Amino acid sequence: MLIEIDFNSDEAIYVQLQNQIIMGIAMNLIREGDSLPSVRQLANTVGINMHTVNKAYAILKQEGFIQLDRRRGAVIAIDMDKARALLEMREQLRVLLARGRCKDISKEEVHALVDEIYEEYR
Amino acid sequence: MLIEIDFNSDEAIYVQLQNQIIMGIAMNLIREGDSLPSVRQLANTVGINMHTVNKAYAILKQEGFIQLDRRRGAVIAIDMDKARALLEMREQLRVLLARGRCKDISKEEVHALVDEIYEEYR
DNA sequence: ATTATGTTATAGTATGCCTATAACATAAGA
DNA sequence: TCTTATGTTATAGGCATACTATAACATAAT
Numbered sequence: 001m002l003i004e005i006d007f008n009s010d011e012a013i014y015v016q017l018q019n020q021i022i023m024g025i026a027m028n029l030i031r032e033g034d035s036l037p038s039v040r041q042l043a044n045t046v047g048i049n050m051h052t053v054n055k056a057y058a059i060l061k062q063e064g065f066i067q068l069d070r071r072r073g074a075v076i077a078i079d080m081d082k083a084r085a086l087l088e089m090r091e092q093l094r095v096l097l098a099r100g101r102c103k104d105i106s107k108e109e110v111h112a113l114v115d116e117i118y119e120e121y122r
Numbered sequence: 123m124l125i126e127i128d129f130n131s132d133e134a135i136y137v138q139l140q141n142q143i144i145m146g147i148a149m150n151l152i153r154e155g156d157s158l159p160s161v162r163q164l165a166n167t168v169g170i171n172m173h174t175v176n177k178a179y180a181i182l183k184q185e186g187f188i189q190l191d192r193r194r195g196a197v198i199a200i201d202m203d204k205a206r207a208l209l210e211m212r213e214q215l216r217v218l219l220a221r222g223r224c225k226d227i228s229k230e231e232v233h234a235l236v237d238e239i240y241e242e243y244r
Numbered sequence: 245a246t247t248a249t250g251t252t253a254t255a256g257t258a259t260g261c262c263t264a265t266a267a268c269a270t271a272a273g274a
Numbered sequence: 275t276c277t278t279a280t281g282t283t284a285t286a287g288g289c290a291t292a293c294t295a296t297a298a299c300a301t302a303a304t
Contacts, residue, residue, distance in 0.1 A: 012292060019217045026220035038249065049294045054250080065224060070250060071302065078224055085225035090235055092218050095141045096211065097239050098148035102187060102200055103207035107240045111233055113212055117219050118229045134261060160280065171263045176281080192270065192281060 001029045005046055013048055017056035022065060025076060026121055036066065036074040123151045127168055135170055139178035144187060147198060148243055158188065158196040 001024045005016055024030045036042065039057060043050045057074050060066045064079025097110065123146045127138055146152045158164070161179060165172045179196050182188045186201025219232065 014292080019220070022224060023217065023220040026223035040248080040250095051295090052293060055292090057250095068250070070300095073249075078226075080226060082225050082227065085222055085227060086231070086235070089218065089222050089227065089232075090239070093235055094239055095145065096214050096218065097236065098141070098145040100207055100211050101148035101240075101243055102144060103204050104200075104202060105204065105207060105211065107236060109208070110211075110236050110240075113208070113215055114219065114229060114232050114236065117212070117216055118223075118232075121223055136261080161282095162280080173264090174262060177261090179281095190281070193272080195280075 003042070003046060005048065014052050014056040014059070017042075017046075017053065018060055021056070021060060025065065025078075028121070030076055032076050032078060034076050035072050036076070038073050125164070125168060127170065136174050136178040136181070139164075139168075139175065140182055143178070143182060147187065147200075150243070152198055154198050154200060156198050157194050158198070160195050 001021075003017065003020050005013055007013075009016065021030075021036065030036070036057070037045070039053045040050050043053045046053075057066065057068065060074075061068050064081060065076070066074045067077040068074055100110065123143075125139065125142050127135055129135075131138065143152075143158065152158070158179070159167070161175045162172050165175045168175075179188065179190065182196075183190050186203060187198070188196045189199040190196055222232065
């Protein structure tokens with residue numbers, strides 16, 4: 001799975017890492033049980049510091065997307081806390097949809113966007 | 123319109139201000155043409171510095187939600203750049219929905235959430 | 245035995261957030 | 275007209291976060 005960092009982005013590097021890994025899981029580029037590169041290895045190929053990768057992995061673990069095993073490294077392992085995920089998604093959607101609502105984006109247009117994105121998950 | 127700041131949040135104060143104002147517009151608590159409190163006034167009632175409010179207002183202006191008029195203060199005035207808003211929403215949704223997808227949230231469940239939130243806009 | 249791993253610690257730099265204070269021209273109100 | 279409140283701009287300091295750089299350790303694989 002290819003990971004690309006935009007060093008000119010105002011988004012923190014470790015957040016970019018998180019998001020790309022999560023999107024990789026969602027799009028089935030990496031599956032449950034697969035291993036991510038080691039902290040040092042990924043840091044080296046991407047060209048960033050070890051600790052930045054370590055931070056991303058630590059948060060991904062805490063959020064229930066991977067498990068850190070000394071033998072196998074960072075392994076995709078989803079902690080299925082769906083109720084919590086739904087609550088968090090609602091709060092995020094509330095601010096995101098409000099922006100759209102101000103710009104006159106209809107409920108149907110949001111549905112269409114959601115469908116488009118879910119098309120990528122196959 | 124009541125604005126409440128969570129000083130223990132890891133979300134920046136000026137971002138909280140932005141989001142609450144945008145949600146206020148979306149839910150029609152404040153309408154096009156209405157004025158927001160002055161920079162100093164809002165800073166005073168909320169208990170924060172003037173520049174923090176000024177920063178929030180400046181970004182809201184730049185994003186096309188308000189216009190700053192020396193006479194009337196910060197006036198709600200939506201710059202209807204819908205195409206741009208749709209592009210931004212798509213990018214935000216891509217990372218948000220990916221998280222949900224990993225946690226097994228279905229397309230239909232997202233639709234339901236969207237509908238719930240749009241119910242607040244009336 | 246060597247190598248690579250995750251983990252932890254310390255330290256330095258840079259950037260962003262928030263605050264404090266001050267000053268200015270402009271517009272509204274008395 | 276005088277006073278007050280406005281948006282705007284400038285400078286500066288404290289603080290937290292992000293990123294990097296080294297270093298060290300025990301553990302597991304080769």
